[in-house]
Amino acid sequence: MTSQDVILGILMKKKLAGYDIKLMFESVFSYFYNASFGTIYPTLGKMEKEGLITKENVIQDGKPNKHIYSITEEGRKRFYDYLYSDIQASDTKSDFMVRLYFGDLADRGRIIQWLKNAIRRAEYTSERLETDYERLKDTLTPTQIICIRLGIESSANKKKVLMEGLQQIESLEE
Amino acid sequence: MTSQDVILGILMKKKLAGYDIKLMFESVFSYFYNASFGTIYPTLGKMEKEGLITKENVIQDGKPNKHIYSITEEGRKRFYDYLYSDIQASDTKSDFMVRLYFGDLADRGRIIQWLKNAIRRAEYTSERLETDYERLKDTLTPTQIICIRLGIESSANKKKVLMEGLQQIESLEE
DNA sequence: GAACACATGTAATTTGTTACATGATTAA
């Protein structure tokens, strides 16, 4: 799975500008995919050259011009090639978990701070996704519902485990 | 957090060869970090040049020679620079979740296959980690216990959510 | 005889990030 595959998928449903795609990465996709502008724009350029998408120039007033990209037949074909390919193992880099793993090399106060911050983040994520879910649930496809449920429940679960861990750490003798 | 930071952390406790580090990435770290040989060996080389680690040549019979790396004082200092730096947001690329998100473009049979495979993987992961936990729990530090608990419970939770999702999909009219 | 575990390393390529450059409008 490359950024191109994901962009192709997004354009399957709607024509969009690079900026809009970035907004989607930051909202819906944030807990399972992300890419920066420095990836999105060059990828869109490359895809247009290859005939997978076409560009439309939209002049806006008060705002900069937009390049709206639409997927082509060739692009749709390419997307299905991806959709029916083998699923790759997911790849996670969690700095927080690495810190925890090496936690005995840090002082107790610092660890407690790490845990409290992570608890707050997990809480915030699960609440944000829950709100999104309530707002969007009538427009989501069945598999998108599973996707967002996975996000909500995993962050709620994470919060639970972290709170148990925090209690454990706090109960320890110095 | 770079591969260098993680390798430094691993060498804080024990001198090891690149091959051993790879084994650790595949076992203990697998659910929150990973790096290939193509990353590990060049990184070790660079670290030695910078004086963060030292190399020791170990001749083995029947097996190829090993290069055992030990961390230096300079390396320890560098590790603490990392340990006390800001924690970076975790970065996940889940091909499975992306497929789910675009699931309405795939046929129902395929989706069911995806879900069943993911359920099996989640089950396997949580069982593997649970076994590791039972075997190692007396040697694990308190924060390592939180770390592994996070892995066990998150995969068990994932399995639960996926099974609910599968039922939902299977109950749908064609 | 094939494949796998052990063990290291390089090279080509891909992929991605960060920072910079530009510039209008709007809200604090």
Added chain:
DNA sequence: TTAATCATGTAACAAATTACATGTGTTC
């Protein structure tokens, strides 16, 4: 007036993957 939102793009650089190359011993 400062920052944020909107909007695109490039360039320098960093990071990482994949494949290749080498070679022994063991297991199937």
